Amino acid sequence: MSVLLTLLAALIATGACAYHRTSLRTWAIATALATVVVGVLAGAPVTTVILLIIVAVIAVPLLMPAFRRRQISAPLLKIFAKVTPKLSDTEQTALEAGTVGFEGELFSGKPDWHELLKQPKPELSVEEQAFLDGPVEQLCSMIDDWQITHELGDLPPEVWEFIKKNKFFGMIIPKQYGGLQFSALAHSAVLQKLATMSATVASTVAVPNSLGPAELLLHYGSDEQKNFYLPRLAVGEEIPCFALTGPYAGSDATSLTDYGVVCKQMVDGVETLGIRLTFDKRYITLAPVATVVGLAFRMYDPDHLLGDKEDLGITLALLPRSTPGLEIGRRHYPLNIPFQNGPVHGKDVFAPLTTLIGGPHMAGHGWRMLVECLSVGRAISLPSNATGGVRMAVAATGAYARMRKQFGLAVARFEGVEEALARIGGLTYATAALSRATAAAVDRGEKPAVPSAIAKYHATEWGRVVAGDSMDVHGGKGVQLGPKNYAGRAWQGVPIAITVEGANIMTRSLMIFGQGAIRCHPYVLKEMQSLSIADYGDRLKAFDRALFGHIGFGISNAVRAFTLGITGSAIGDAAGDAYTRRYYRKLNRYSAALALCADVFMGVLGGKLKFKEKLSARLGDVLSYLYIASAMLKRYEDTGRPEADRPLLAWAFHECVWRMQMALDGAIRNFPVKPVGWLLRVLVFPFGRREVPPSDRLGRRVAAIITAPGEARDRLTEWAYLTPSANNTVGRMNALLPDVIAAEPVERKFLKAQKTGQFTSHEYNDQLLEAVKAGVIADGEAALLKRVREGTFEFISVDDFDPKELRAAVVRSESAPKGLADAA
Ligand SMILES: Cc1cc2nc3c(=O)[nH]c(=O)nc-3n(C[C@H](O)[C@H](O)[C@H](O)COP(=O)(O)OP(=O)(O)OC[C@H]3O[C@@H](n4cnc5c(N)ncnc54)[C@H](O)[C@@H]3O)c2cc1C
Numbered sequence: 029m030s031v032l033l034t035l036l037a038a039l040i041a042t043g044a045c046a047y048h049r050t051s052l053r054t055w056a057i058a059t060a061l062a063t064v065v066v067g068v069l070a071g072a073p074v075t076t077v078i079l080l081i082i083v084a085v086i087a088v089p090l091l092m093p094a095f096r097r098r099q100i101s102a103p104l105l106k107i108f109a110k111v112t113p114k115l116s117d118t119e120q121t122a123l124e125a126g127t128v129g130f131e132g133e134l135f136s137g138k139p140d141w142h143e144l145l146k147q148p149k150p151e152l153s154v155e156e157q158a159f160l161d162g163p164v165e166q167l168c169s170m171i172d173d174w175q176i177t178h179e180l181g182d183l184p185p186e187v188w189e190f191i192k193k194n195k196f197f198g199m200i201i202p203k204q205y206g207g208l209q210f211s212a213l214a215h216s217a218v219l220q221k222l223a224t225m226s227a228t229v230a231s232t233v234a235v236p237n238s239l240g241p242a243e244l245l246l247h248y249g250s251d252e253q254k255n256f257y258l259p260r261l262a263v264g265e266e267i268p269c270f271a272l273t274g275p276y277a278g279s280d281a282t283s284l285t286d287y288g289v290v291c292k293q294m295v296d297g298v299e300t301l302g303i304r305l306t307f308d309k310r311y312i313t314l315a316p317v318a319t320v321v322g323l324a325f326r327m328y329d330p331d332h333l334l335g336d337k338e339d340l341g342i343t344l345a346l347l348p349r350s351t352p353g354l355e356i357g358r359r360h361y362p363l364n365i366p367f368q369n370g371p372v373h374g375k376d377v378f379a380p381l382t383t384l385i386g387g388p389h390m391a392g393h394g395w396r397m398l399v400e401c402l403s404v405g406r407a408i409s410l411p412s413n414a415t416g417g418v419r420m421a422v423a424a425t426g427a428y429a430r431m432r433k434q435f436g437l438a439v440a441r442f443e444g445v446e447e448a449l450a451r452i453g454g455l456t457y458a459t460a461a462l463s464r465a466t467a468a469a470v471d472r473g474e475k476p477a478v479p480s481a482i483a484k485y486h487a488t489e490w491g492r493v494v495a496g497d498s499m500d501v502h503g504g505k506g507v508q509l510g511p512k513n514y515a516g517r518a519w520q521g522v523p524i525a526i527t528v529e530g531a532n533i534m535t536r537s538l539m540i541f542g543q544g545a546i547r548c549h550p551y552v553l554k555e556m557q558s559l560s561i562a563d564y565g566d567r568l569k570a571f572d573r574a575l576f577g578h579i580g581f582g583i584s585n586a587v588r589a590f591t592l593g594i595t596g597s598a599i600g601d602a603a604g605d606a607y608t609r610r611y612y613r614k615l616n617r618y619s620a621a622l623a624l625c626a627d628v629f630m631g632v633l634g635g636k637l638k639f640k641e642k643l644s645a646r647l648g649d650v651l652s653y654l655y656i657a658s659a660m661l662k663r664y665e666d667t668g669r670p671e672a673d674r675p676l677l678a679w680a681f682h683e684c685v686w687r688m689q690m691a692l693d694g695a696i697r698n699f700p701v702k703p704v705g706w707l708l709r710v711l712v713f714p715f716g717r718r719e720v721p722p723s724d725r726l727g728r729r730v731a732a733i734i735t736a737p738g739e740a741r742d743r744l745t746e747w748a749y750l751t752p753s754a755n756n757t758v759g760r761m762n763a764l765l766p767d768v769i770a771a772e773p774v775e776r777k778f779l780k781a782q783k784t785g786q787f788t789s790h791e792y793n794d795q796l797l798e799a800v801k802a803g804v805i806a807d808g809e810a811a812l813l814k815r816v817r818e819g820t821f822e823f824i825s826v827d828d829f830d831p832k833e834l835r836a837a838v839v840r841s842e843s844a845p846k847g848l849a850d851a852a
Pocket of ligand 1: 269270271272273277278279280310311312313314362369524527528529530531532533534535537538641
């Protein structure tokens with residue numbers, strides 16, 4: 029017994045030190061003290077001495093840095109250098125680009141929640157809010173998405189003009205160049221609002237404000253290029269596109285086969301140094317109407333006109349549309365969402381060296397330029413468009429499910445529909461928080477490489493789920509396209525968002541964990557970077573520091589994951605209020621579990637993990653759900669902990685945690701070295717999988733929120749265009765919703781009477797009169813029912829067409845309105 033007590037004391041001291049990440053010295057002192065005190069009191073001198081020897085054997089050599097480096101780190105450095113896969117230049121560039129924000133804390137196994145909560149609450153400036161309430165609201169009122177998607181296959185000229193005149197293309201351009209210089213949050217809000225009305229308009233506006241000529245010029249352009257292009261881009265005098273993708277270069281954009289050879293050519297009688305370009309690009313957004321084309325190509329200088337190097341690498345140029353030989357103007361047709369998108373070709377097109385972005389000295393730096401800028405655009409464009417889409421799905425589906433009656437009830441009342449409504453509400457809460465968090469990161473000056481991939485992937489995936497649920501709830505109303513259909517086009521367009529700016533399968537499988545593990549891990553990048561230190565002494569010192577930090581980190585995470593697992597995340601420091609504290613604690617547990625698994629996976633599989641995409645994707649999922657859950661908690665705090673939002677937060681949180689658990693479980697279950705997997709299972713899931721998805725009861729509360737007006741619903745539909753204007757069916761539906769709800773008890777009385785067969789008429793309005801006469805309902809109640817029935821009829825109606833109107837190749841009359849592309 030005395031032996032056991034002494035061992036236990038040593039173990040508890042060790043565990044407590046590992047849990048709290050004390051220094052090695054503190055561990056040695058604490059463990060020795062605990063052993064001596066308990067050993068003496070309990071009367072176990074031999075055990076005490078043995079334990080003290082063990083502590084000394086571990087601590088003494090490790091606390092002598094010179095000895096430790098020579099005897100332990102030096103041989104390990106040799107092995108590490110041998111097994112570490114050499115990073116390609118492309119991978120190196122990707123890793124070096126971007127910054128690490130709160131996602132680093134999530135990867136640490138011990139997140140400092142105060143770091144998250146002290147971040148300023150993201151808010152729009154007065155000027156930005158005025159832009160949303162003014163030009164954005166006005167633009168939304170001009171949008172007729174059926175006209176755009178079916179009749180014109182383009183935006184009407186007045187919409188193009190309005191967009192340009194009001195500088196929608198200049199949101200990221202500084203005021204000194206005539207742009208709007210908006211915050212990322214405002215940029216996101218504008219896109220979200222536009223996306224609630226038209227995916228075509230939102231995509232058109234998103235592209236010039238994302239990675240493309242403006243962004244590249246801002247960072248790398250020469251003064252001359254900035255002064256010429258930026259003011260023209262800000263007011264839409266120039267329309268930009270950026271051409272990277274080609275038939276052989278899709279997800280692996282670095283494999284582009286487009287090339288430019290440095291040469292001299294006579295231009296207007298003057299011998300000019302330039303590049304002869306041959307390129308074949310496709311899928312390029314805005315290309316058909318672009319006036320300036322950003323072009324990525326591989327540059328060669330075989331005649332050494334610029335210097336010694338022959339293969340200069342990926343380079344970026346800006347070609348005016350008027351460049352002789354530039355073939356541009358044809359269109360692709362992306363899933364009936366007719367934003368301008370098309371191919372760009374050229375063979376032996378001559379472009380002077382002055383067209384290179386940043387000038388000749390930037391030749392060969394194209395890939396770095398792209399990767400450095402990628403995260404900012406990716407954090408905003410697609411996540412914002414998807415968020416606008418899901419916000420509108422809440423407004424539309426919530427109202428429709430309350431209006432559409434079957435079996436004598438609003439369809440929202442059926443549990444099956446309720447399940448879909450709960451998903452729409454819960455995922456919208458999560459998506460909106462995620463989108464806001466990444467925009468806020470950009471506004472704090474971060475280049476959020478990992479969060480932008482998380483936001484791109486999850487916002488668009490959840491956009492796909494929500495669009496599908498919305499269609500299911502709408503039934504035939506969602507399927508029949510026409511001016512009255514507000515759901516079908518959003519659903520049709522979802523795969524576009526899934527594909528662009530890093531197709532989703534690749535984003536999940538390769539990028540989120542791949543970049544996250546190395547970038548966010550407190551030691552891995554340091555260990556890798558130590559290999560490139562030229563001086564051996566410095567290299568060994570840097571490696572030694574990172575290695576022993578890493579070992580302590582791994583032990584701590586194992587102890588934390590196990591301790592938080594056996595206590596059901598019931599202990600430990602946590603932020604939040606009485607309601608959310610348990611949420612923070614749960615995230616502490618999964619953060620430790622992720623950090624532990626990441627280390628073990630990387631340690632055992634090494635470079636092979638890169639090819640084990642199914643494992644890496646699952647660990648990426650855990651990091652993603654940790655990030656999303658943190659974003660939701662931050663949002664909850666920023667909005668003043670509103671009680672009304674709790675069902676939404678709870679639903680989305682449980683969904684995230686449940687998914688986290690399943691992803692971790694899948695990764696551990698499929699780990700190829702089985703004994704390691706078994707050990708991880710004991711540490712991470714000591715009592716098995718205990719998390720459950722959101723309950724049916726919680727789902728009912730979420731469905732109730734999105735089907736009735738209220739403050740929580742207002743926050744979910746923030747920035748959605750809900751003005752009940754003639755072009756906005758969803759806005760008008762929402763305006764009628766209070767009446768629909770007020771009419772429900774009246775309708776119940778009326779239907780009860782109707783079932784008794786007491787009405788002689790078969791006409792609804794006549795039956796209402798009979799009901800009033802029979803005292804079943806009052807006069808005013810009959811008027812309400814009539815108003816609601818007439819109002820809702822418009823919303824449950826669908827379109828029909830003359831067969832001629834639907835012929836595939838419609839020959840439009842000359843008088844039909846024309847889009848900009850017709851004129852181009
Ligand atoms: C509507 C639209 C607009 C676009 N706009 C532009 C633009 O303006 N400018 C521009 O330059 N490009 C643009 N693109 C290109 C877009 O960015 C690419 O389509 C995208 O990068 C994917 O390339 P791909 O379609 O050739 O797919 P592929 O590369 O052929 O990929 C096919 C599938 O394989 C998966 N995959 C590929 N590699 C991996 C991997 N290592 N691990 C796991 N999965 C993998 C992908 O996720 C995808 O699911 C646009 C594309 C579309 C459809």
